[in-house]
Amino acid sequence: MDINLVGCAGMVVVPMLAAVLSMAAQVGVVEEGRDTISVTGVGHERTIDCQGRAVAIAGTGHRLTFTGTCASLDLTGSDNRITITLAPNAPVNVQGTGQTVRWSSSGRVRQSVVGYGNSVSQQR
Structure with a gap:
């Protein structure tokens, strides 16, 4: 009797890989402190009320909307x-690859953009 271990292993590995990838869709933390909102990791998708705080984001694949100022x-x-x-004259610092920032403000903001394929634009 021949047993095809490659076929059996493939049948086990594929569902396990799918489960791991679905769990990895959102990794890291979102910390909402008194003065700062910090988002780290991979794949956070949410809306957060800024309430005048500074925002620091590090990671990949986040889809975030900040309401308030x-x-x-x-x-x-x-x-x-x-x-x-953003508040008028707020600093906007963007580093990395393929970042997209759409901002609105009642005044101008100070932009610093470093990297490749980044887009920082004012919403009208």
């Missing part, structure tokens, strides 16, 4: 999509 934005990583309302 934020004091600043520091974004590092890759493939993040951020929508944010």
